[in-house]
Amino acid sequence: MLSGFVILLLFTVVGEAISAIFNLPIPGAVAGLILLVIWLQIKGGASEDLQKVSQFCIHYMAILFIPASVAVFFMTDLLSRQWLPLVLATFVATPLGIVISGHFMQWLLRRREKQS
Incomplete structure (x- = not known):
């Protein structure tokens, strides 16, 4: 190990x-x-x-997110000033990244099947 x-x-x-x-x-x-x-x-x-x-x-990965989650409570002034980029990242970039990753994975699987 x-x-x-x-x-x-x-x-x-x-x-x-x-x-x-x-x-x-x-x-x-x-x-x-x-x-x-x-x-x-x-x-x-x-x-x-x-x-x-x-x-x-x-x-044990979930334990690593606890400090970052707690830190959010102490950044309310920064969050209020940067709300638009946060909303865009959450509701636009995240789904877009998931869709692109899914299409890329399908492309890789099709490519792998052709090679077999």
Whole structure:
């Protein structure tokens, strides 16, 4: 299981480094996740240790959202000034992102079926 943690930490650190070096507009953790997905596609899947660690992290992921949820209560002045971007992000960008992701997944599945 230790090797699974090391793999996740390695991709996180590499993503952070790439994001900082190239001054990317995406967080380093996201860059690391993209690199991890590419690596898993090349490798052909996750090892058993990586699967166990990933399931463990997913199981406790809700705990990580508690501090952010509590912080919202202390940002009422900022929220009142930035209500339009928040509403647009919630009701426009989120559904649009879901639709685009769904279409992309269908495209990938069709492509995979053609290759088989």
